[in-house]
Each structure stands twice: as C-alpha cells, then as structure tokens.
Amino acid sequence: DAEITQSPRHKITETGRQVTLACHQTWNHNNMFWYRQDLGHGLRLIHYSYGVHDTNKGEVSDGYSVSRSNTEDLPLTLESAASSQTSVYFCASSVSRSTEAFFGQGTRLTVV
C-alpha cells in the first residue's frame, strides 16, 4: 500500500546542532508539506512544495529549510536547532492544492 513515512519518530538533539527530519511518500503526490504542532497553536505550516525543485515558505519558516530533489522525499532541516523548535513535526502530501492531505506519523523532536 502507498504510504507516507517519517524518520526518526523521536529525536533528542542539542542546541546549535543541524538536524534533518526525513519524509518519504509512495503515492507519487506532487504536493508535500511540513507542519509543526504545539499546544495552543494547532498545526502551523513550515514549508511546502508543489513539485520537484519547488519549495515555498509557510508561516513559521525561520530556522528551517527544505529541498525537493525527487517526487518522493521532502527532508526538513533545522539549520541550528533551538529550544523553541522542540515540537512534534508532521509531514503530509496531497494530489493537488485543494484536495485532502495525508499525514505521516510524526516526529517528536526535543532540543536540549
């Protein structure tokens, strides 16, 4: 079955380190998204991509970057991890902009 997977599921890192969270989907969806979810804020969009080599900033993009070198993967990089980036990160994909998105199981990141 087609799916979307994130790795790692849990990670603890130190302040200042570079961290990359992986997202891989096998639906051949053009659109991929990264969200973070914190108590009181709901899901907040970090970056998104409409296709290979396309990337766009979301509402909370500072300190994060993405690259899209193929259809299946959209890795999220924290350039220099900060304690404020401790959160649960969800990757999602969709067929088109207006259709439902399907989520990965999430990565729980703790920055100490």
Add this chain to the structure above:
Amino acid sequence: RKEVEQDPGPFNVPEGATVAFNCTYSNSASQSFFWYRQDCRKEPKLLMSVYSSGNEDGRFTAQLNRASQYISLLIRDSKLSDSATYLCVVFSGYSTLTFGKGTMLLVSP
C-alpha cells in the same frame, strides 16, 4: 477574523449522545472543506470531505452552509472511541489547506 475558527471545547458527552461541532471560515471564496480527526499525540486523519449537498458516513454527517460560512459535523450515538480532537480544514484558493485548531470531544461511559 481568523481564517478558520473552532470552539476548542472540550465537549463532554455521555455514550450514545448526539453532538455537533461548527467551524466558521472567513473567505467566502473557499472551495474545499474537510473534517479530520486527531487522536492524542497521533497524526491527523481524514474523517470526511464536506460537500455542498452535505454528506453522511455512518454516524457522521457533515454540512456546509456557504451563506453563513460555516461547516458542521454531527456525530450520532457517540462511542468512547469517538473521543478525539476534530479539525476543521478549508482550502480558500490561496496556497495550501488551512487547519483550525480543533475541537476536543470527550465521550464518557
């Protein structure tokens, strides 16, 4: 006004009760509407799409009211397993889906 607004709850209901949530959206040109369910510390999962004519899936009924710019979700005969947070999602024609912060439902025995 926020793009998508939901009452955060929690809605506390007994098993077997009927419960309804509303969600308002600000952009009258919004095109697509969805309800997602999110269990604690898990990923959001699509519950149902919301069509102009309304739609039903078992105990769940979704309605769209374009004139008043809200969508609703009705759950009949609530089960303990319905306890979750329900997210309202709207595509307004801009770039991406907009998620509400969610309404928490707690179903008790």
